[in-house]
Every structure is written in structure tokens, then in C-alpha cells.
Amino acid sequence: MNSKRVIFHVDMDAFYASVEIRENSDLENKPVVVGVGPNVEKFKGVVSTASYKAREYGIKAGIPLIQAYNKCKDIVIMPARISYYKEVSNNIMEILKKYSDKFQQISIDEAYLDVSKRIEDYDSIENLVNKIKEEILNNEGLTCSIGVGPNKSIAKIASGFKKPSGVTIINSDKIRKFLDPLPVKTIPGVGKKTKKLLAKRGIEKIKDLIKLSKSDLISLLGKAGGKIYDIAIGRESSEVKPRGPRKSLGFIRSFESSTDDIKKIKEKIKELSKSIIKKIQADDFQFRTMSIIIRFDDFSVITRSNSLTHHTNDYKVLIKNVIDLFDKVYDNEKRKIKRIGVRVSNLTKSSLKQEILSKYFE
DNA sequence: GGGGGAAGGATTCC
DNA sequence: TCATGGAATCCTTCCCCC
Ligand SMILES: Nc1ncnc2c1ncn2[C@@H]1O[C@H](COP(=O)(O)OP(=O)(O)OP(=O)(O)O)[C@@H](O)[C@H]1O
Ligand SMILES: [Mg+2]
Numbered sequence: 186m187n188s189k190r191v192i193f194h195v196d197m198d199a200f201y202a203s204v205e206i207r208e209n210s211d212l213e214n215k216p217v218v219v220g221v222g223p224n225v226e227k228f229k230g231v232v233s234t235a236s237y238k239a240r241e242y243g244i245k246a247g248i249p250l251i252q253a254y255n256k257c258k259d260i261v262i263m264p265a266r267i268s269y270y271k272e273v274s275n276n277i278m279e280i281l282k283k284y285s286d287k288f289q290q291i292s293i294d295e296a297y298l299d300v301s302k303r304i305e306d307y308d309s310i311e312n313l314v315n316k317i318k319e320e321i322l323n324n325e326g327l328t329c330s331i332g333v334g335p336n337k338s339i340a341k342i343a344s345g346f347k348k349p350s351g352v353t354i355i356n357s358d359k360i361r362k363f364l365d366p367l368p369v370k371t372i373p374g375v376g377k378k379t380k381k382l383l384a385k386r387g388i389e390k391i392k393d394l395i396k397l398s399k400s401d402l403i404s405l406l407g408k409a410g411g412k413i414y415d416i417a418i419g420r421e422s423s424e425v426k427p428r429g430p431r432k433s434l435g436f437i438r439s440f441e442s443s444t445d446d447i448k449k450i451k452e453k454i455k456e457l458s459k460s461i462i463k464k465i466q467a468d469d470f471q472f473r474t475m476s477i478i479i480r481f482d483d484f485s486v487i488t489r490s491n492s493l494t495h496h497t498n499d500y501k502v503l504i505k506n507v508i509d510l511f512d513k514v515y516d517n518e519k520r521k522i523k524r525i526g527v528r529v530s531n532l533t534k535s536s537l538k539q540e541i542l543s544k545y546f547e
Numbered sequence: 548g549g550g551g552g553a554a555g556g557a558t559t560c561c
Numbered sequence: 562t563c564a565t566g567g568a569a570t571c572c573t574t575c576c577c578c579c
Contacts, residue, residue, distance in 0.1 A: 200561090221565045231565050234561090246561080249563040267566090292561050292568095376559045408571065409558090437566055474553085484564075488555060526566085 189357070191304045192425060194332040194340035195281055195317065197294035198349035201270055202236040205263045207326045214238055216260045220250050223439045225264040228254060233265050237349055273325060280320050284313060287425040297337050299425035307354075314352050337423055338416040339363070342371055360419035365392035372416050374409055382406070391417050434470070435478075435528025436460050443482035443521035450522055454507055457527040462500045465529065469536055471496035472529035475506045479514060480524035489514055496533050503529070 197203065201219040206212040216239035222230015228250040235244040235253070242257040253260055274293045282288045285298035304310055314331050321329055328350040332343025335357045342364070343353040355363050369391060370380045382405070388394055394402075394417045402410035415421040436457040444450065454477070465472060476490035489510040493502070507527050 223565085228563095231563090233565075247565085249565095252563060255562095265565090294561075374559070378558060431568080432570095433568065435567070439565065476554095486556085490554060492553065524565085528568090 190299060190301045190335055191310065192334055192337050192340040193285070193298040193300055193314070193317075194334075194337065194344040195296050195298065195329050196332075196341075196344045196348075197277070197327060197329045199234050199236050199240075200274075200294035200327075201234045201265060202239070202263075203327050204270055204273055206236060212236075212261055216242060216244065216257050218244060218250070218253055218260050218262045219265050220262045221265045222250070223441045225250065225262060227441075228262075229441055273327075276325055277321055277327070277329075280324065281317065284317055285425075288427065289425045290428055297340065297425045307356075310354055311352075314354075318350075318352075335360070336419070336421050337425065338373060338421040339419060341373060342367070345371070364417065364419060365390065367391050369394055372413055374413055374416070379406060379409070379413075430532070430534070431470075432532060433528055433530035434461060434464060434472075434532070435476070435526055437478060437524060437526030439480075439524040440522070443523045445521045447515065450525055451508060451511065453525050454511060454527060455504060457525070458503045458507060459500065461527060461529055462498065462503060465498050465532075469534055470532045471498045471535045472503075473497075473531035473533075474529065475503055475510070476528045476530070477507050477510045477514075478524075478526035478528065479511075479522055481520040482523050483520060484523070485520075487514065492531065496531070496535075498535060503527075 202217045205219060206217055215236070217236040218239055219233045220230045221233045224230065230250050232244060232246055232248050232250060232253050234246050239253070239257065239260055244253045244256055244260065250262060253262075270293060278290055278296060281296050281298060284303075285300050286302050287299035289297040291297065300313060303313060310333055314333065318329060318331065321327055330344050330348045330351040331353075332340045332346065333352075333354040334340040334343050335355075339355050339360065343355050344351075346353040368389060369375050369383050372391065375383070383389070383394070388397075394413070397414075399411060399414040402414045404410070406413065412421070438453055438457065473496045474490055474492040476488050478486065478488050480486045491506060491510065493506075
């Protein structure tokens with residue numbers, strides 16, 4: 186029995202922007218930006234993604250639209266149509282499933298495929314990769330990048346190595362050669378803060394990281410440190426497994442400008458709550474915990490939450506609780522509010538009996 | 548001492 | 562100067578209770 190695995194990580198190229206370009210051929214080769222936020226037309230919002238042409242100007246996800254415009258006055262800004270991208274995503278995921286024995290969707294535009302059983306040699310890897318890319322291009326008119334490795338993390342890092350439309354295959358005997366020179370930030374889980382913390386200790390490349398012991402890294406970074414260590418030594422071994430049920434659901438909206446108009450804020454809270462109820466009822470969920478999220482004009486963020494004794498999907502219950510939470514915060518609060526959100530968690534399926542748990546209580 | 552849960556914050560990801 | 566929106570996971574603190 187051979188335990189060596191072959192994992193693919195498939196990641197669509199500039200996904201939202203590519204869909205918009207596919208829909209409108211005038212946009213081909215143009216610097217296209219998909220924007221999100223309170224008023225994309227008036228540059229109030231940020232870049233959700235940028236086409237590769239736009240990236241030449243330093244435009245990338247997360248930067249304010251006004252900055253993107255200043256970098257390139259020719260950009261075409263499209264407001265995001267997430268539900269449409271979701272449909273496209275579903276089509277792509279169906280294609281990917283066909284080519285794998287185990288499948289794990291990670292996000293709207295990424296998935297892991299365990300294809301170990303379908304691979305005998307290097308050529309069969311290339312054949313399978315090309316087949317997948319072909320079918321996505323033919324059926325959906327979109328390109329993707331694929332990383333191949335002996336585990337999920339290496340596959341993922343590999344898929345980002347050559348983009349767009351790249352293929353990167355990392356054999357087990359090339360792991361060190363591949364990982365060593367990469368910056369620590371390449372590792373999934375190492376973000377801005379962790380990068381800085383490591384830099385302070387002179388750790389910038391993955392090869393620096395593996396000089397530390399696993400326990401060093403755990404005492405430095407907690408549980409995350411252990412995961413980061415395993416990835417860095419190339420021995421991360423988590424399974425490709427289907428996505429579980431969602432754990433929370435919520436909506437957040439920013440105001441065009443910060444406000445202390447309580448009425449306006451409460452209206453927004455009700456609107457967001459209504460959307461949540463609509464969605465959980467459609468998806469047949471119930472919740473037990475309700476939270477509000479507030480970002481003030483100084484950009485500090487607070488969350489307030491409370492939990493019920495029983496699950497519910499009732500609008501009135503949600504409204505009462507989140508408005509109460511808000512009133513408590515705004516009792517003696519001077520700062521204006523930039524952004525307000527409502528979220529529910531502790532979810533269960535409404536109809537389906539909770540067989541597994543209820544068995545224990547017979 | 549610690550299990551177990553609630554709350555709140557921080558960080559990361561896409 | 563600008564600074565989204567959806568979600569997951571982890572950490573710390575507090576509390577109830579054995
Ligand atoms: N910071 C962000 N805010 C909102 N949406 C984001 C953000 N980052 C990514 N997304 C959305 O998720 C999609 C997939 O993200 P991903 O990181 O794979 O980038 P991408 O646009 O597909 O480009 P790439 O070719 O680098 O993969 C994007 O198209 C995008 O719009
Ligand atoms: Mg992508």
C-alpha cells in the first residue's frame with residue numbers, strides 16, 4: 186500500500202474580473218476592476234479583484250477604488266455581481282468534481298482535488314491538468330492556474346507560483362528546492378501580523394523558518410505555529426475532504442460617510458436582519474447566537490453578541506435582540522458609525538432531525 | 548483545577 | 562488620502578459548577 190498522494194489545487198485567474206471580461210469582449214486586455222462598497226460609481230469602495238492588465242499598474246484586491254483610479258485613469262470599474270459569479274463557480278466546481286476521487290471546495294474560485302488514484306506517472310499528471318484546463322476554458326471561457334503537490338499546502342503554494350493560466354508541479358524530491366527561497370508570507374496562515382513578528386526575529390524565507398523547532402514556533406504563534414511548521418517542512422498531511430455545513434451567516438454594510446443618525450442605523454440593522462432571515466429560511470437553518478458588528482469612524486471595531494436557549498429562525502426574535510445589543514452600545518457612545526453588521530451563528534438544520542446527538546439522550 | 552460554554556477581540560483568507 | 566464584505570479559526574477572559 187502506497188500512501189503517497191497527488192493533490193491538485195485549482196485557482197481561477199482574476200476570477201470576478203475574468204467573468205466580467207467574458208461577458209463583454211470590449212473589456213479584453215483592458216485594466217478591469219471589480220469594485221465593492223457603498224457607492225462604487227463614486228469610487229466609494231475597494232477593489233475586489235483586478236484583471237492582470239490592471240495589476241500592471243499596482244492595482245490589486247483591497248485597495249480603495251479612488252487609489253486604483255489614481256494609478257490608472259483608464260480603468261473600467263464594474264460593480265460586483267456576486268450571485269452571478271456564484272453560478273459560474275458552481276459550473277466550474279461540477280467540472281472539477283468529475284476529475285477527482287476526493288474534492289474540497291475552498292472558496293468561490295478554488296478547490297483541492299485528490300487525484301492519487303488517477304495518476305501513474307508524470308505524463309498522466311500533465312494530461313489530467315490539461316484536460317481540466319481545457320474543459321473549463323471550453324465550457325466557461327475562463328482560465329485557471331493549477332498547482333500539483335504531495336499535499337494540499339504545496340499544491341496551493343504551487344498554484345500561486347505561476348499565474349495566470351500556469352501549471353506548477355512539485356515532485357516530492359523537489360520540495361526543499363521549491364519552498365526554501367519563498368518568503369514566509371507565501372505560507373497560508375502567515376499574514377501581515379505574523380510576517381512582521383517573524384521578520385523581527387530575522388525570519389523572512391521559509392528556509393529560515395525551518396531552523397526553528399516546532400515547539401519554538403508553537404510558543405511563538407500558538408496553534409497556528411504548529412501548522413505553519415508542518416507546511417514549511419513540507420509534511421502537512423490534512424485530507425481532501427468535502428466542505429462541512431456553514432457555521433455562521435451575516436451581512437455588513439458601510440455607510441457612504443460615517444453617521445450618528447440612530448434611526449438610519451437601526452433601519453439598516455433591520456434590513457440586514459431581514460436578509461439573514463430570508464436566507465436562513467430558504468436554506469432551512471436555525472440560529473441560536475446573534476451578533477452585531479460595528480466599525481466606528483476611527484476604524485475600531487466592536488462586536489456584541491448574545492445566545493438564546495433554543496434555536497429559532499424568527500425575524501422578531503432576531504430584531505429584538507440585535508436592536509437591544511445596539512442600544513446597549515450606543516447608550517454612551519460619541520463616535521460616529523462607518524459600518525454596521527448583523528451575523529447569526531450556532532446554526533442547525535431546522536427540519537432534519539439531529540439524529541447523532543439525540544441518540545445519546547434517549 | 549478544570550470542563551464547558553459564552554463573549555469579545557484578533558487574524559487570516561478570498 | 563483612502564479604507565468591502567463574507568466567513569473561519571484562534572486566543573483570552575469570564576463564569577458556572579463539580
Ligand atoms: N480582499 C478581497 N475582498 C473582496 N473580495 C475578494 C478579496 N480578495 C479576493 N476576493 C474575491 O475572491 C475571488 C478569488 O480570489 P483570489 O485570491 O483567487 O483572486 P483572483 O481574483 O482569482 O486572482 P488570482 O488570479 O490571483 O487568483 C476574486 O476574484 C475576488 O474578487
Ligand atoms: Mg483566483
